[in-house]
Amino acid sequence: MSTRILVVDDDPTVAEVVARYLERDGHHVECVGDGAEALRRALADPPDLMVLDLMLPKVDGLHVCRKLRERWPVPVIMLTALGEEIDRVVGLETGADDYVTKPFSPRELALRVQSVLRRARGAxxxxxxxxxxxxxxxxxxxxxxxxxxxxxxxxxxxxxxxxxxxxxxxxxxxxxxxxxxxxxxxxxxxxxxxxxxxxxxxxxxxxxxxxxxxxxxxxxxxxxxxxxxx
The missing domain is CATH 1.10.10.10 (Winged helix-like DNA-binding domain superfamily/Winged helix DNA-binding domain)
Structure with missing residues (x-):
């Protein structure tokens, strides 16, 4: 059974590229463009992993991650355009399993996804x-x-x-x-x-x-x- 991944990014180009690379690895990918919709979908039907942008319209990524963590232990890889260490630390403290700083290599992100999924399934x-x-x-x-x-x-x-x-x-x-x-x-x-x-x-x-x-x-x-x- 393919892995369900929810990609949350308000930049359609970024979401499309990420989805293409993940689909090449055999994952089933859904994309949404705002935090409120991402939270609604994830709470109703938790994905196997979420790729989550930090800066989102309506509800930011930190809030989405925090609320998701209160209900489900879904692995989260956070995308952020912010390069300061404090921003990465805040994301990890909120519950993210990993983070990737923009601009990033889509292949590197795909490898990070595989690593997080492997750890989640192979404890x-x-x-x-x-x-x-x-x-x-x-x-x-x-x-x-x-x-x-x-x-x-x-x-x-x-x-x-x-x-x-x-x-x-x-x-x-x-x-x-x-x-x-x-x-x-x-x-x-x-x-x-x-x-x-x-x-x-x-x-x-x-x-x-x-x-x-x-x-x-x-x-x-x-x-x-x-x-x-x-």
């Missing part, structure tokens, strides 16, 4: 198999792709889930940001702030006190490691 391969990971009140069911804390469901993006499960599979082992980009994202290059933002979001969801993290701890000069509480 078991990234995290070392199926099974259940437990750490006190935190339970990660790798096979079901589900996380609970104190019995309550924790909504994670596919990248957040992969990162958490990978760290829990390798407790007390320090990883650099570059190593995590390679092992979890599958990138041999990239912006290390991507890892930093995802760690920050994870801490807000799985730490007893995100301001004083005890599970996902910083190893100064290296990166991060997972410290089980139980």
């Amino acid at each position: 078991a391969a990234v995290t070392g198999g199926t099974g259940v990971l437990r750490d006190g009140d935190l339970v990660v069911d790798v096979g079901a792709h589900e996380v609970r804390r104190d019995g309550e469901l924790v909504m994670l993006t596919s990248r957040e889930f992969d990162l958490l499960a990978y760290l829990m599979r390798n407790p007390r082992q320090a990883f650099s940001r570059a190593a995590l980009l390679d092992q979890v994202w599958g990138w041999s290059f990239g912006d290390s702030s991507t890892v930093t933002v995802h760690v920050r979001r994870l801490r807000e969801k799985v730490e007893p006190d995100p301001t004083a993290p005890r599970r996902i701890v910083t190893v100064w000069g290296v990166g991060y490691r997972y410290e089980p509480l139980s």
Whole structure:
């Protein structure tokens, strides 16, 4: 069955080019030109992935991503013409799995789409198999792709889930940001702030006190490691 991708961009030329490249890879692509329509369609019938422009009429991309994240863990790749790091970080903090800065190579975007979909569907391969990971009140069911804390469901993006499960599979082992980009994202290059933002979001969801993290701890000069509480 082909993957359904919703491309959201108010520039018809950009949307057409993106759609053409994604369709070549066998995906079924729908295009919309404003945030309100994108949100309506995505909430009614969630796609397998959304390519989302940041600057949109009616409702901006950040709002669309935030609202979508409240309901469904749909992978999101954000397109932005803004080059400042703060804009990319805000997009990631809102829940985007990846971002591409305009102008961009359509082929590069298509490869990013494949990477995000592979991670969303193949968490078991990234995290070392199926099974259940437990750490006190935190339970990660790798096979079901589900996380609970104190019995309550924790909504994670596919990248957040992969990162958490990978760290829990390798407790007390320090990883650099570059190593995590390679092992979890599958990138041999990239912006290390991507890892930093995802760690920050994870801490807000799985730490007893995100301001004083005890599970996902910083190893100064290296990166991060997972410290089980139980």
